[in-house]
Amino acid sequence: MKVLFKNAMVFPISSKPFKGDVLVSNGKIEKVGENLEDPDAEIVDLTGKFLFPGFIDAHSHIGLFEEGVGYYYSDGNEATDPVTPHVKALDGFNPQDPAIERALAGGVTTVMIVPGSANPIGGQGSVVKFKSIVVEECVVKDPAGLKMAFGENPKRVYGERKQTPSTRMGTAGVIRDYFIKVKNYMKKKELAEKEGKEFTETDLKMEIGGMVLRKKIPARMHAHRADDILTAIRIAEEFGFNLVIEHGTEAYKISRILAEKNVPVVVGPLLTFRTKLELKDLTMEAIAKLMKDGVLIALMCDHPVIPLEFATVQAATALRYGAKEEELLKILTVNPAKILGMEDRLGTIEPGKDADLVVWSGHPFDMKSRVERVFIEGTEVFRR
Numbered sequence: 001m002k003v004l005f006k007n008a009m010v011f012p013i014s015s016k017p018f019k020g021d022v023l024v025s026n027g028k029i030e031k032v033g034e035n036l037e038d039p040d041a042e043i044v045d046l047t048g049k050f051l052f053p054g055f056i057d058a059h060s061h062i063g064l065f066e067e068g069v070g071y072y073y074s075d076g077n078e079a080t081d082p083v084t085p086h087v088k089a090l091d092g093f094n095p096q097d098p099a100i101e102r103a104l105a106g107g108v109t110t111v112m113i114v115p116g117s118a119n120p121i122g123g124q125g126s127v128v129k130f131k132s133i134v135v136e137e138c139v140v141k142d143p144a145g146l147k148m149a150f151g152e153n154p155k156r157v158y159g160e161r162k163q164t165p166s167t168r169m170g171t172a173g174v175i176r177d178y179f180i181k182v183k184n185y186m187k188k189k190e191l192a193e194k195e196g197k198e199f200t201e202t203d204l205k206m207e208i209g210g211m212v213l214r215k216k217i218p219a220r221m222h223a224h225r226a227d228d229i230l231t232a233i234r235i236a237e238e239f240g241f242n243l244v245i246e247h248g249t250e251a252y253k254i255s256r257i258l259a260e261k262n263v264p265v266v267v268g269p270l271l272t273f274r275t276k277l278e279l280k281d282l283t284m285e286a287i288a289k290l291m292k293d294g295v296l297i298a299l300m301c302d303h304p305v306i307p308l309e310f311a312t313v314q315a316a317t318a319l320r321y322g323a324k325e326e327e328l329l330k331i332l333t334v335n336p337a338k339i340l341g342m343e344d345r346l347g348t349i350e351p352g353k354d355a356d357l358v359v360w361s362g363h364p365f366d367m368k369s370r371v372e373r374v375f376i377e378g379t380e381v382f383r384r
Contacts, residue, residue, distance in 0.1 A: 008046035027377035054109025054356035106309030117149035182209030288322035298336035
């Protein structure tokens with residue numbers, strides 16, 4: 001099936017905006033340009049409209065902490081053990097969460113869902129698109145990372161029970177201990193394979209850690225304070241795995257280090273009040289500072305902290321604090337795609353990319369603008 005979007009103000013993100021057309025074929029963008037024609041294509045006239053790639057949130061709990069149901073549909077934290085790498089956010093994800101349709105109404109088409117931050121080792125995250133009520137049809141990448149957490153949350157959850165970890169030292173110790181065990185497990189498995197023996201001690205907790213150590217997926221490390229961010233980096237370097245900093249409230253204080261070490265940060269949420277001590281130095285100015293210093297960043301809503309439908313509201317607010325429009329559009333599109341390792345499919349309007357396209361009545365940072373239609377892989381999934 002072919003669809004030709006005509007006469008839109010197209011924002012490819014990878015290049016300057018222009019008035020023109022986008023041809024979609026079999027769920028992929030085939031051509032981008034001016035005066036495109038295809039006799040076999042359905043024509044969608046977008047005169048006076050703005051066409052953007054679907055926005056991406058690289059850290060979300062949508063479908064895990066669902067709206068309007070409280071405890072009963074709260075499935076984001078398996079807070080029964082500090083080390084739960086074997087649990088999968090995907091198994092708690094409900095694609096019928098009513099917040100998802102509102103997220104589409106805000107121009108968001110793709111998210112990485114992750115467990116919460118109760119545990120030092122919290123579980124596996126997945127990249128999903130909002131295109132079906134069938135979980136398997138939503139999945140783009142699974143597993144996409146292993147969630148870990150530093151700072152106040154693990155201390156609070158387990159300290160109240162008089163369990164380890166009750167300190168930042170304890171959290172780091174739990175994570176180090178886990179990866180030592182993973183390394184030993186991998187050696188034992190490799191030895192069995194080398195000797196031609198069947199390995200009969202498969203351990204799901206160790207297997208996912210092996211994927212992190214082999215750099216097949218990154219560690220997604222929740223850290224707000226600068227010292228917690230540096231602890232996360234220290235442990236990643238000790239064991240030689242890739243990491244992404246989640247939240248990074250004080251990342252702007254150590255932006256030079258992050259840039260030198262090429263550590264990406266999914267920043268946020270920033271349009272919120274400071275609910276705990278480690279958020280006391282939260283500032284919207286962090287976005288401009290991190291971008292200026294060359295850190296690869298994306299912007300999260302941390303849904304449900306900020307409802308995902310307001311992703312552009314949070315981003316637009318950063319304009320007041322020195323951030324530039326062009327860079328803010330990147331932190332909603334191509335930057336999260338890069339952090340997720342999916343820039344070959346997502347984040348820009350270019351030939352070969354997935355046809356995840358959003359029709360806006362005006363610019364997304366104009367508070368009067370509204371999403372009118374949303375297409376995921378060329379199929380319409382939302383119409384106002």
